[in-house]
Amino acid sequence: MASSNTQKGNVQTVLGTVSPDVLGITLPHEHVLIDMTMGQSSAIALVNSGESAKKAAEIPEAGWEKGQDGPGVAATWTAKWGQPITLENRGDIARHWFYYGDYRITDIDDVIYEANLFKRHGGTCLVDQTPRGLARDPRGLAQISRATGVHVVMGTGFYAYEFHPSNMSEMDVSRVQELITGDIVTGVAGGIKAGIIGEVGLTWPLHPNEEKVLRASIRSQKETGAALSIHPGFSADSIWDTVRILEEEGGDLSRTVICHLEHRLPSRPAPHSFDSAPFVELAKTGVNLSIDCFGWEQSYRQRGPVDFANDAIRLNYLMAVAEAGHREQLLISSDLALQHWQRKYGGHGWLHIPETVQQLMRYKGFDQDLIDQILIENPRRLLTFA
8 A cells, every 4th residue: 555646746634635835834743633631530640641741740849759650749739630721820831731721732713713823924734743642633623724724734643652542562563554554545534634644652761562653654654655753752862763763664764754852852961951963963864853842931841951942042953953964854843732832822822933933043044045944845845745
């Protein structure tokens, strides 16, 4: 099974294939609709369920200490669990990410509002990297695209092992590959087809089922011609291990994206955290570098000695890689997966990159050709089926 003739040379959106030429400013790593709670109804259950929630709770205020399991969530944090976002708690939510509703972007009208703001500032395409296990919603994505005119590309694959289906251990690589390829070639929910493989969720150390999913995803990439997008674990070692597996499987590194690099790749303690050398070294492998947490200005959430980048530092990484001759491998996005990042709830929203970051690029010396390369040409190339 391979990509259809209509997909090759085109971009697969939730409303059908389109010519790459229609894509302008594109955010290649977003979550248009997502639910990371996995149906958990209590604070303690969510903390135990996944990597992001565990990281959010590893502070004394939460009643947990880093590296320990328990004794449990603090009483005041349990009280926060069910609160809606308000002006009074917006700052607390941004600092701690520990509100039930914050882990869900499920209101179509809220998303339509965000997408229309993005469109008004020149945006044309959103790539929904919400795979199986994170409440992917094909028909919801189609509804949003129809309502706004913004192109939406749907992802496929599987997230980190905590979010895998209960029978993942029973499936072999070929069966997982078959499921991923089917989403691209046949489609789901009445024929809505995926246009990218990802985000493929990994933790560190790599879980055996995650390695199986990664290998299946690489094989589906080769089979279909779709791009592949990978969410590495919280370690630079996870990134280099991923490259090793890509090479072992004969994957197309030029059509593979490694995500979240600004807070997964740096490993040197402050004041040397913002060294661009590892980014240039990674670019030499041929993979695409996704610096996709634009709008995250939150060193107050730092959990260790390695500094967390802000938007200015993110752009410095981009410029260093571009000056080293790898400008065609650069992508930026905002990975908008929490409710408090939406503009309606006091966040930066999808308009942040076309409105604010694009202008900051100009202030910092990016010429328009490089800006267009990063915002338009690179995602357009990757989304075009090979």
